[in-house]
Amino acid sequence: METLAPDALERRKHVKIEGLKELPGDHSKVVLRFAPNPNGPLSLGHSRGVVINAEYARIYGGKVVLRFDDTDTKVKPPIPDAYHWITEEYEWIAGRPADVIIRASDRMPTYLKYAKKMIRDGHGYVCRCESDKFRNFRSLKEECPCRNKGCDENLSEWEEMNNGEILEGGAVVRVKTDMSLPNPALRDWPALRIQHNPHPLVGDKYKVWPLLDFQSAIEDHEQGVTHIIRGKDLMDSTRKQTLLYNHFGWEYPFALYWGRVKVHEFGGFSTTSMRDSISSGIHEGWGDLRLPTIKALQRRGFSPNSLKEFWIDLGLTQKDISVPMKTLESFNARIIDSGTERRSFVGEPIEISLVGELPEYEINLPRHPEDSGVGDRCWKLGDRIAIQSSDFESGKLRLKDFADITLSDSRGVIDSIEKSDGRKIIHWLPLDCARNARLITPHGKEIIEIEGLLEDVDLVIGNVYQLERVGFARLESFQEDSTAILIWLHG
């Protein structure tokens, strides 16, 4: 060591530890879970959960359970399409499908079974108090009258709840903890409530539905989850569920937390508010470029690896953070740049006639400046070309990779083919090689569409190109009139 690298021993002062920290506990059979509500497709915020869980599963050779927490039919009702959207988006982000996929709504018999057992064992009870009345008991650390009912009475009321004899709001099943607990959130917390709304997938078969804390607790145990990674807003859920696990004699998984994330450009990630903005027509749909959805990121051409590197770099901390999209974009740019071919896009074009000795040849430009292996793009030269109106200034310009010209009105006099001085270099396009195009760019609350001309050489729908002097964009489609639709990615 000392002879091979004498100063390696000293120089190793501060090294940043890359990657995720070690998971606590046993690593031999790691089971994690990602549990979204299928009330919409996945957002950029969700992708943190996918990345972190999938990465830990990869590190330890463990599994990830993708679980649809769809037990609310009223406040955040599930969207049937969201189940397959999320399944596919999970796979896209993680680079592999989830190991186990379950829907909470399919597992109702299990939840109801445990609920009944809890009541029978005296660890839970049917509470008929109105919510604000119970709230009052809770704040006073007093027990509500329902708490000391006999087991038989609880059980018969439980049956009434399930039969639909008790209306919504008429009863709730509570986990018996301790009304004198210092943390008010833990005092006899609600486990199941009545919902008569039909569930979009299982209909009106069930009248009693578990709340998140109960459903999630039971299912984590059923699936053998060893590590729960969740937002720190759910810390009290851990404490509530630990109390429930004690009733059942189960051992609670390790829980890890992350703080709230905001992105400067988008703020938070509320599926519900996105849903509202779509139904009210403010946004065009879940793939609207202004929305922080995975669908929008896919349309723009982000690499799933950029999400992975981004979230792993951010790590798993409990700090509430706000990061700029620029950070994600720089990860993405680094990933895609070497494999992204260049093309010319002239926005808001102005036609120019070339005057002078027009060489009778084709111009060969590299598809990638640092990678000759991908070959050239070939332009047939004509005397009609287009330049960007923002570059139009009467005077001396260099048409990139072609010629020095002097511009006056809409005529470009060729001064020389060789680069003769330090004049401004602009991108351009022979009209013969151009196709109409529209570059669509999200800009805050607006969507900006720039009409222009795109170099019409080997265009493949779905590919990302770097538009010279403009930035990265994904070719989304050709319209019927053959106009190319480009979606802006980043600079």
Added chain:
RNA sequence: GCUCGUGUGGUGUAGUUCGGUCCAUCAUGACGGACUCUCGAUCCGUCGACCCGGGUUCAAAUCCCGGCACGAGCACCA
């Protein structure tokens, strides 16, 4: 009100468990330069931080006490 959590450069992040090897890591950003027939890439340089106040100690980002700030939970949402 009660309970819980977090505070390191503009933004993130490493280091905090077991004080010294930290005049504090890395990335991103901003600024400047080199190179390049893209405003991309690459390369070089510069800027910039331990919430505050005490205490313990030879030594504190790290331990203790007290403040302050921010966030969250106390939903018949997830």
